[in-house]
Amino acid sequence: MFMKALLCHEFGSTQNLLIGEIEKPLPKPNQMLIKVKACGINFPDALIIQNKYQFKPELPFAPGGEISGTxxxxxxxxxxVKVGDQVFAQIGWGGLAEYALADSHKCYRISKSVDPVTAATTMYTSATAYYALNQRGQLKPGETLLVLGAAGGIGSAAIQLGKLMGANVIAAASTDEKLAQSKANGADETINYTTEDLKERCKALxxxxxxDVILDPVGDKYAEPSVRALAWGGRYLVVGFTGGAPSKIPMNLPLLKGASIVGVFWSAFAQKQPTENAQNFAQLIKWVENGQLKQPIHKSYTLAQGKQAIQDLVERKVIGKNVVLID
Incomplete structure (x- = not known):
């Protein structure tokens, strides 16, 4: 039996992605087959089709690492889980298709009261942000959290989670439009880091x-001024480099501030510390089902428009998350 999918036949740009038909997959003993309802779009989707991600699937494949369905x-x-359950899953790739396989330990049941779009767009970024703030940053109530790339998927999740964890949250982004969204998302203060001095504004606020804690999925030229804005004993969380280049930080800065530079690699954490990861998900699911955690949605796309959903993310047009509806 065949199914429709948005397929990458050769590595390169989103223009290489084409709608086609491939054989419907069969689950292994530790897997389940999910009828996909929605697929959240994340930055790794743009990297994996260029063969720039740490995982390298065999061609052809469908991108899309975050799904919800039945x-x-x-x-x-x-x-x-059992047949008929609504679930969300992190699958690496394969989500931009009518059906997808998920490994047992990466698939979670969620209440049918949660709409498929929320289920498909909230947990990937929230799992990364919560691991960053909880295990790596050890964020405490009353501390101040600075979130860079605050209008992106991870940034948006970090703002909500920071507030749920009792922090004062400063959102930093590149446009006033993005900062308005961050404010609506719960940020206490905002910084436009293209027009304001990031370090001085943090000091003033x-x-x-x-x-106390900086969550940085951007890197590049914003890393050094961010570290300079740390308080004594602060923690700088390295989440990614959507700014285009790894960060360059003078090592005297963490020394003088008694600060920590901490790497955040959620997928490795999920594999190496499955019990702690499951505990994180149990808390995240409660917040989602209670309506306390929900990713802002930039735009919904059809499967045929899936490559545009990824391209819009690459071109930094997205405030929140893009989602592809498969039905």
């Missing part, structure tokens, strides 16, 4: 103390 078939070793 379980259609379960493998013989799967016990925590904290009465000269500096910020």
């Amino acid at each position: 379980v259609e078939v379960v493998g013989s070793e799967v016990t925590h 904290t009465n000269g103390k500096g910020v």
Whole structure:
């Protein structure tokens, strides 16, 4: 039996992605087959089609690493979900298709009261942001959190999670439009880092103390001024480099501030520390089902428009998350 998918036949730009038909996959004993309802679009989707991501699927493949849908078939070793359950899953790739496989430990049941778009767009970025703030940043109530790239998927999740964890949140982004969205998303203060001095503005907003935790998925030229804005004992969380280049930070800065530069690699954490990852997801699911955690949606696309959904992310047109509706 065949299914429709948005396929990458050769590595390169989004223009290489074409709608086609491939064989409907069959689950292994530790997998389940999901009828996909929605697929969230994330920065790794743009990297994986260029062969620039740490995982390299065989060609042809469908991008899309975050999905929601209904379980259609379960493998013989799967016990925590059953046929007919609504689930969300992190799958690496394969989500821009009518059906997708998910490994048992990366698929979670969620209440049918949660709409498929929320289920498909909230957990990937929230899992990364919560691991960053909880395990790596050890964010405490009353501390000040600076979020760079605040209008993006991870940034938007970090703002909401920072508030849920009791922090004072400063959102930093490149346009006033993005900052308005960040403010609506719950940020206490905002900084336009293309028109304002990031370090000086952080100092002013904290009465000269500096910020306790920085979550940075952007890197590039914003890394050094961010570290300079840290308070004594602060934690700078390296999440990614959507700014285009790895960060260059003078090592005397963490020394003088007694600060920590901490790497955040959520997918490795999920693999190496599955119990802690499951605990994180249990908390995130509660917040989602209670309506306390929900990703702002920039735009919805059809499967045929899926490559445009990724291209818009590459061109930094997205405030929040893009989502592809498969039905």
